[in-house]
Amino acid sequence: MADELDAVVRADQTMPDHLSMRDEDGEIRADFVAAISRAIAEENAPFLREIVSDLHEADVGDLIEALDSDERVRLVELTGADFHFSALNEVDETVREEILEELEPEAVAEGVRELDSDDAVELLQVLDEDEQDEILGKLPQSERDALERSLDYPENSAGRRMQTEFIVVPRDWNVGQAIDFMRETPDLPDRFYEIYVVDGINRWQGAIALDALLRSHRDVPLADLIDEDRRKVSVLDDQEEVARLFGKYNLVAAPVVDTDDRLVGVITIDDVVDVIEEEADEDLKALGGVSSGEELSDRVWTIARSRFNWLLVNLATAFLASSVLGLFEGALEQMVALAVLAPIVASQGGNAATQTMTVAVRALATRELGSSNAYRVVMRELLVGLVNGIGFAIITGLAAYAWFRVPGLGVVIGLAMVTNLVAGALGGILIPIALDRFRVDPAVASGTFVTTVTDVVGFFAFLGIATLWFGLK
Amino acid sequence: MADELDAVVRADQTMPDHLSMRDEDGEIRADFVAAISRAIAEENAPFLREIVSDLHEADVGDLIEALDSDERVRLVELTGADFHFSALNEVDETVREEILEELEPEAVAEGVRELDSDDAVELLQVLDEDEQDEILGKLPQSERDALERSLDYPENSAGRRMQTEFIVVPRDWNVGQAIDFMRETPDLPDRFYEIYVVDGINRWQGAIALDALLRSHRDVPLADLIDEDRRKVSVLDDQEEVARLFGKYNLVAAPVVDTDDRLVGVITIDDVVDVIEEEADEDLKALGGVSSGEELSDRVWTIARSRFNWLLVNLATAFLASSVLGLFEGALEQMVALAVLAPIVASQGGNAATQTMTVAVRALATRELGSSNAYRVVMRELLVGLVNGIGFAIITGLAAYAWFRVPGLGVVIGLAMVTNLVAGALGGILIPIALDRFRVDPAVASGTFVTTVTDVVGFFAFLGIATLWFGLK
Incomplete structure (x- = not known):
């Protein structure tokens, strides 16, 4: 013990007081990371334990990400019981998985036991089922059952996000009884913001905020304080739906009920903030x-492969658009200015359509855009496309004429520009709405369709009108 | 009184129980909105008051947005004291401004008095200074001073977002004294999650979470419960910084201190959720x-004008890219296949660069990407660009040869493809990083620069290599 203390003191000397983790901008200091790396190489456990227990778990997470792959596992091993496993929920999934797979299952099980159930589930869900089972097998029966139940709920459901530690009280108590209960119960949840009232068979009755308890005298019956209108969540609700509820009604916690309206968990705002992000x-x-799973710590090969698929789809649409140009080879040969200007029509349409699409995708995600206002919004976008189409028809027409001095070329590109901006506006709004109706995420699929529309329409309108106007063939 | 009650009953009869505000998908029902419109036309105030006081203010906000412009003001006027002005913070700024400008200043002042200071500030800040002054002039001196102080803080600062209602206790109290204080003080904040400890001159000492109070016996000194490490925020901190702090350290509330470390307000998680969104x-x-101020309820002209500017910048870059094509007019005339294929090279580069840029912009916003890992991420993107560049060089080369049957054309487009995907990767990562260094928001400006790079490089590489390969001029 004296030895260990001694070691800490020596460690502190190698780590001067002014060497803090972050600089003024909040970025991790390179020399801090270097000092930690050195301590890991020297196996200076007392020093590392001191650092890890002083830091907030979110900072420990950032530190882990700043270390090299093999140092990460060593840090967890060297700091032992002083390492709080919730820090692993603060790192990229790729990193978390790597660390958990390297550690002894016993050590992981030990770490998981210290966590609230929602944090334990978040940690374990990155592992595949065999690895999960190995770790769960080392937990006491009751904890194992609770975690297995949570892991059985679908990914992204409220059941996955909830913690199963919460405080329930019977309806016929008064404030004094509730306070006494909390004072005398040893293992309350780590943090809580409200307590819940259930009936004899655990069915949800209502919530009582802690501030409501604290304002009231001991003899006030809980029944007077219960908020029965409090929004609740079903275990199977999608986490996005839950986040919307929190945002809309300014909640800090929401009870989670099963299909029989029995209270089975609580979702707190810190989890919801994660969901929103x-x-x-x-x-x-x-x-x-980019795929939503891509993380900054992924390897080159993983990233290249996952981006490749989307680029392949785009390549196909690019060939489709170019095949429209191919239809007009004759015209392009006769008037090379058309080949030079065609990309401008396509690009301007694509950008205008992307603006519309971005607004539509966002409004669909926040539910601001729904069937009640869809018609109004479509008409508005159509008009915006028309107004800006006319504006850019004039500008582009003048510029094209000034460049090539071909009479009529300005009119042709102007007409194509209006056509394409109107088509882009329609595509930009109707494609996301249609995808949403068919329950396809408009954010994922809209972009490709929308720019295909503006490329094809842009090329076709410009070269088609040019062919007619100039009598090309 | 009897008359009014009678009216309510009659109103209820025209509004059957099953006519609720939302359908199963959570969307507002058109017949609900129609019933409200009818009641507004008939000036059926008792019915509207009943509806408005039954609904959560977030739902009242949604209802307001679903109504026509002139109905909105009438609804507020008809429901009078039953209308809670916080509902106006739930609607688009454009709508809020319209309503506030139409209402009598007395009515607005009356409504503002009912709000917490942060909600009052949020409401008033959409008005111009003259209008603010007119309303503030109708408030009692102390409330006016507090609101004016908050409105003086810069937009998007913590000072603007904080509420000035909070609970402070002296350090030498015990739990019992703190609880008695809360029981006996009549006007506590509406909702609170922690209380704060300050010294004699109001300087910040620490926070005590309500659950910590409730777990402890009455005779426990507060000094034992104080969390002195709790993150605090300065009035001038940017709201984005504040949101990051909440997300990182899982806060539900944070004390706001002035430059002398005196406690001046509290920011709560519900405001932070709004900031994150x-x-x-x-x-x-x-x-x-799209400009961040654009809202779904804006008029066609407002939207068209605000989008026009960005499109104009893009048009300039599109002309720049086409001027590269113009340099190779001779080559395009000699081999029209080049005109057909050039947009493919540019488009594929643009899409790959956009992927990289999206990841970079997001990682910069969340501070995951900083100087400590910039080099590693740049190298990784470069390699991803190279790997996918080679992949698409092969695919595109084969497709181009299959299409035009020109020997060498496949090699030329393949080389151009690799070049452009590598250039796109570099542009996609370096441009956002550079903009961030110069304190320009990378989300706003990156897109234009990045696609300009890939258009210019794509056209130049493809036509340049083709000119050399085929000996064109």
Whole structure:
């Protein structure tokens, strides 16, 4: 013990006080990471334990990501019981999986036992079923059962996100009894914001916020404080739906009930914040043609393969668009200016359509756009396309004439521009709405369709009108 | 009174029980909106008051957006004191501004008085200064001062988002004294999750979560429960920074201190959820070339004008790219297949670059990408670009040869494809990083630069290599 203390003191000397984890901008300092790497190489466990127990688990997570692959596992092993496994929920899934697979199942089981059930589920769900079973097998029966039940709920369901630790009280108690109960129960959940009232067979009755308890005198019956209108969530509800509920009604926690209306868990706002960020991440990536699972720590090969598929679809649509150009080979040969200008018509239409599509995808995701206002929004986008189409028809027409000095070329590109911006507006709004109706995520699939429309319409309109106007063939 | 009750009963008869606001999908029912419109036309105030006080303010907000412009103001006027002004914070800013400008300043001042300070600030900040002053002038001095102070903080700062109602206790109290204080103080904040400890001159000492109070016996000194490490926020911190803190450390509330470390307000998670959603919205729209202020209820002209600017920038870059094609007019005339295929090279590069850019923009926004890992991520993107570049060089080369049967054409387009995918990868990662260094929002500006790079490089590489290979001029 004296030895260990000594070691800590020596460790502290190698780590001066001013060497903190982050610089003023909140970025991790390179010399901090280097000091940790050194300590891992030297197996300086007391020093690492001190660091890890001083840091918030979110910071431990960031530290882990900044380390090299093999240092990560060593850090967890060297710090032992001082390492809080919730830090592993703060790192990319790829990294988490790597670490969990390297660690001894006993060590993982030990770490999982310290976690709230929702954190334990989040941790375990990155492993495949065999690995999960191996770890679950090392847990006490009751904990194993609870976790297996949660893992059985579909991915992205409320059942996966909920914690099964919560406080229930009977309806006929008063405030004093509820407070005494909390003072005397040893293993309350780590953090909680409300308590729940259930009937004799565990059916949901209502919620009581902690501030409501604290405002009231001891003799006030709980029945007076129960909020029976509180939104509840079903275990099978999609997490996106749950997040919307929290955002809309400003909740910090929501009870989760099973199909018989029995209270089985609680979802708290910190989990919902994660969901909101994940969903925003997914939509943004989907619109950019990146799979939602792609993480910054993924390897080159994994990333290249996952992006390849989407690019392949795009290549097919690019050939489709070019085949329209191919139809007009004769015209292109006779007037090379058409070949030079055609991409402008397609690109401008594509950009205008992307604007419309972005707004539509976002409004569908937030449910601002629904059947009640779809007609109004479609008409509005159509008009915006027309107005900007006319504007850019004039600008592009003048520019094209000024460039090539071919009489009529300005009119031709102008007409094509209006056509394509109107087509783009229609495609940009109708394609996401249609995909949403068919329960396909509009963020994932809209982009390809929309730019295909504007490429094909752009090329066809420009070269078709040019062929007629100039009598080409 | 009897008359009014009578009216309510009659109103209820025209509104059968089964006519609820939303259908199973959570969308507002058209017949519900129609019934409200009818009641507004008939000035059936008792019915509307009943509806408005039964609904959650978020639902009242949705209802308002579903109504016509002039009906919205009438609804607020007809429901009077039963209308809770926080519902106006749930509607688009355009709609909120319209309603507030139509209402009598007295009515608005009356409504503002009912709100928590953060909600009042959110409501008032859409108005211009004259209108704000007119309403503030009708408030009691102390409320006016508090709101004016908050409105003086920069937009998007913590000072604007915080509420100034919170509970402070002295450090030397025990749990019993704190609970008694809450029981006896009549106007506590509407909802709260923690109480704060300050010294004699209001300087921040620490926070105590309500669950910590409720677990402890009355004689436990507060000093034992204080969390002194709790993250705090400065009034001038950017709301995005605040949101990151909440997300990272799983907070439900954070104290806001001024430059002298005095506690001046509290930010709660519900406001932070709004910030997270706003920021996600902004990034998504920025990448799609739409201004963050654009709302679904904006008019055609407003939208067309705001999108026009971005399209104009794109038109300029499209002309720039086409001017590269113009350099090779001779080559295009000699071999029209080049004109047909050139857009494929540009488009594939643009899509690959957009993938990289999307990942970069998102990682910069979440601070996952920083100076500590920038080099690693750049190298990785470069390799991904190379790997997929080679893959698509082969596919496109074969397809191009199969289509035009020109020997060498496959090699030429293949080489151009690799070049452009590598250039796209570099542009896609370096441009956002550079913009971020120069404190320009990478989400707003990256897209244009990146696709300009891939258009220019794509056309130049393809036609340049073709010119050399085939000896064109």
